[in-house]
Amino acid sequence: MTTTPTDRAPASAAERAQRFRDLHDRLLVLPNAWDACSAAIVAAAGAAAVATTSGGVAWSLGRGDGELPVAGDALDYGALQALSARG
Structure with a gap:
C-alpha cells in the first residue's frame, strides 16, 4: 500500500x-x-521539501522583490503555500 500525505x-x-x-x-x-x-x-x-522565492512571492502579491510586505499578507501567503504543498 502506498502512503500518501x-x-x-x-x-x-x-x-x-x-x-x-x-x-x-x-x-x-x-x-x-x-x-x-x-x-x-x-x-x-515528489519533492522532499518546497522552498519559496522572495521575488515570485512578492510579485504575486503585487509588490517588488525586496519590498516589505504587509505582515499578515506574508504569513497568509506562506500558510497557503504550505497547505497546498501538503495536499
Missing part, C-alpha cells in the same frame, strides 16, 4: 523540523514555488 497522522512541528534537518544529510534540492498552485505541483512531483 492524507493517510498519515499530522506531524508535530518538532517532527517536521527534524525531518527537514535530516534532509541536509545528503544533497538537498529545493524547488522554488511562487504560489499555492506551484507549491502543490512541486509537492505532487
Whole structure:
C-alpha cells in the first residue's frame, strides 16, 4: 500500500523540523514555488521539501522583490503555500 500525505497522522512541528534537518544529510534540492498552485505541483512531483522565492512571492502579491510586505499578507501567503504543498 502506498502512503500518501492524507493517510498519515499530522506531524508535530518538532517532527517536521527534524525531518527537514535530516534532509541536509545528503544533497538537498529545493524547488522554488511562487504560489499555492506551484507549491502543490512541486509537492505532487515528489519533492522532499518546497522552498519559496522572495521575488515570485512578492510579485504575486503585487509588490517588488525586496519590498516589505504587509505582515499578515506574508504569513497568509506562506500558510497557503504550505497547505497546498501538503495536499
